[in-house]
Amino acid sequence: MKLFDGGRAPNPRRVRIFLAEKGLSVPLTPVDMGAMEHRNEAVTSRNPLRRLPVLELDDGTVLTETVAICRYFEELHPEPALFGTGALGKALVEMWQRRMEFNLFLPVAQAFRHIHPAMKEWEVPQIPEWGEANKPKAVEFLHILDKELASREFIAGDSYTIADITGLVAVDFMKPARIQMPEDCTHVRRWHQAVSSRPSAAA
Amino acid sequence: MKLFDGGRAPNPRRVRIFLAEKGLSVPLTPVDMGAMEHRNEAVTSRNPLRRLPVLELDDGTVLTETVAICRYFEELHPEPALFGTGALGKALVEMWQRRMEFNLFLPVAQAFRHIHPAMKEWEVPQIPEWGEANKPKAVEFLHILDKELASREFIAGDSYTIADITGLVAVDFMKPARIQMPEDCTHVRRWHQAVSSRPSAAA
Numbered sequence: 398m399k400l401f402d403g404g405r406a407p408n409p410r411r412v413r414i415f416l417a418e419k420g421l422s423v424p425l426t427p428v429d430m431g432a433m434e435h436r437n438e439a440v441t442s443r444n445p446l447r448r449l450p451v452l453e454l455d456d457g458t459v460l461t462e463t464v465a466i467c468r469y470f471e472e473l474h475p476e477p478a479l480f481g482t483g484a485l486g487k488a489l490v491e492m493w494q495r496r497m498e499f500n501l502f503l504p505v506a507q508a509f510r511h512i513h514p515a516m517k518e519w520e521v522p523q524i525p526e527w528g529e530a531n532k533p534k535a536v537e538f539l540h541i542l543d544k545e546l547a548s549r550e551f552i553a554g555d556s557y558t559i560a561d562i563t564g565l566v567a568v569d570f571m572k573p574a575r576i577q578m579p580e581d582c583t584h585v586r587r588w589h590q591a592v593s594s595r596p597s598a599a600a
Numbered sequence: 601m602k603l604f605d606g607g608r609a610p611n612p613r614r615v616r617i618f619l620a621e622k623g624l625s626v627p628l629t630p631v632d633m634g635a636m637e638h639r640n641e642a643v644t645s646r647n648p649l650r651r652l653p654v655l656e657l658d659d660g661t662v663l664t665e666t667v668a669i670c671r672y673f674e675e676l677h678p679e680p681a682l683f684g685t686g687a688l689g690k691a692l693v694e695m696w697q698r699r700m701e702f703n704l705f706l707p708v709a710q711a712f713r714h715i716h717p718a719m720k721e722w723e724v725p726q727i728p729e730w731g732e733a734n735k736p737k738a739v740e741f742l743h744i745l746d747k748e749l750a751s752r753e754f755i756a757g758d759s760y761t762i763a764d765i766t767g768l769v770a771v772d773f774m775k776p777a778r779i780q781m782p783e784d785c786t787h788v789r790r791w792h793q794a795v796s797s798r799p800s801a802a803a
Contacts, residue, residue: 445744446703458688465695472687484675485661492668500649527730541648 398423400466401440403430403449407506407566408463410600412450414562415467417597419474423452433518464494467559479559486554493553493560500538502567504531509574532576539582546584550591557592565592601626603669604643606633606652610709610769611666613803615653617765618670620800622677626655636721667697670762682762689757696756696763703741705770707734712777735779742785749787753794760795768795 402425403409416423428434428449435449444451444461452460452469460466471480481490510520511528542564546552552560568589571578578586592598605628606612619626631637631652638652647654647664655663655672663669674683684693713723714731745767749755755763771792774781781789795801 445747446699446741454688460688460691460695462695462698465691465698468694469687469691472690484672485657485663487675488663488668488672491671492663492665495665495668496649522729522733524727524730524733526725527727530725530727538649544648 398452398454399426400424401426401428401443401449401451401453403428403435406430406449407502407570408448409450411463411562411566412466413600414565414597415479415559416470417600418477418479418557418562418595419470421470421474464559477556479557479562481553481558490553490558490560494558494563496538497552497560497563497567501535501542502563502570504535504538505567505570505574505576507531508535508576509570512575513573532574535571535576536579539579539585543579543582543584546588551588557595561588561592565589565598569593601655601657602629603627604629604631604646604652604654604656606631606638609633609652610705610773611651612653614666614765614769615669616803617768617800618682618762619673620803621680621682621760621765621798622673624673624677667762680759682760682765684756684761693756693761693763697761697766699741700755700763700766700770704738704745705766705773707738707741708770708773708777708779710734711738711779712773715778716776735777738774738779739782742782742788746785746787749791754791760798764791764795768792768801772796 400412400423402413404427428440430449434440436447440449440451441447443453443459446461448461450461450463450466452466454460460469468480471478481487508528508531510516511523511531512525517523542552549555551557552564568578568585578589603615603626605616607630629642631643633652637643639650643652643654644650646656646662649664651664653664653666653669655669657663663672671683674681684690711731711734713719714726714734715728720726745755752758754760755767771781771788781792
């Protein structure tokens with residue numbers, strides 16, 4: 398198996414952190430997204446959506462979509478459980494994973510893609526007004542999240558899960574997107590410091 | 601348990617179709633989204649994000665996010681499997697479910713929310729240019745999907761799954777969003793007719 402990796406981009410990083418938390422090692426095929434290599438034949442023949450990461454299994458089967466790739470490894474290597482355990486536990490992780498994606502990761506990505514000059518070729522047309530409209534959406538959600546994190550250690554409960562990975566990558570992505578962490582989000586700040594200090598954060 | 605339902609809105613419909621395919625019946629609490637009732641205390645006290653559907657369990661536990669609610673029922677009632685079976689099968693359903701969401705459901709929803717006059721209070725600020733930019737994204741993906749459906753019956757393989765539910769609801773949502781199904785997407789049209797004729801489509 399090999400993983401077509403996109404370096405510093407947020408989605409490839411999510412998969413690398415996930416693998417690090419599982420203690421798994423998968424051979425990486427680096428793709429230079431800055432040089433638009435994800436639009437080359439090697440990627441587009443495997444993923445017509447021209448996005449990374451892409452996992453290719455030994456029999457040639459291709460898996461794309463960050464969370465689908467993570468779920469594949471979760472099913473093969475259930476411990477530690479990063480998608481939750483039991484019907485309710487799994488549903489709550491899925492709920493928080495999706496809340497982090499739709500209310501933080503996605504708004505931050507939209508702000509970055511529609512405002513940053515380096516994204517001009519990536520996001521056509523760039524609509525700066527839409528980018529700006531996403532910044533308060535992200536900040537509003539951080540305040541909701543802060544109330545939740547007042548009473549528990551991790552985003553979906555007492556254990557580290559994929560929801561924390563999505564959250565960590567989204568918060569780190571706020572810097573290039575020029576969204577500031579609100580001063581009063583003290584619980585989010587505490588959580589971010591904790592997940593950032595895990596060895597997996599460097600993956 | 602009770603399900604706070606939002607009538608004709610796309611996400612509540614996804615859960616109702618899922619339950620119908622499972623042969624499950626859950627007591628519904630109707631919420632009139634047209635009258636903005638999802639911003640009332642009954643919903644906001646359960647979901648600070650003020651979105652539907654919301655599932656409340658008998659012990660008061662609240663589950664939100666369409667796919668999380670569906671996964672809860674999948675775990676409790678595994679047959680028929682709507683999230684796939686086996687590590688690779690589950691990962692492929694997740695991949696297609698997410699491709700349908702991010703490349704069809706979401707662009708269609710953005711086109712609707714940013715252009716339709718009825719959405720003025722829902723999407724602030726409405727940015728018609730962003731709504732229009734989403735229409736070709738949806739159409740481009742339909743052409744990619746058409747090539748896939750040339751060689752198989754359902755979106756994620758030979759069985760009906762949650763990816764088909766997301767696809768059906770997204771395609772039906774194209775009408776109010778004023779996006780036309782391309783004439784040459786004959787395989788998507790065949791698939792849409794097939795999934796629309798299942799009894800669950802009326803749920």
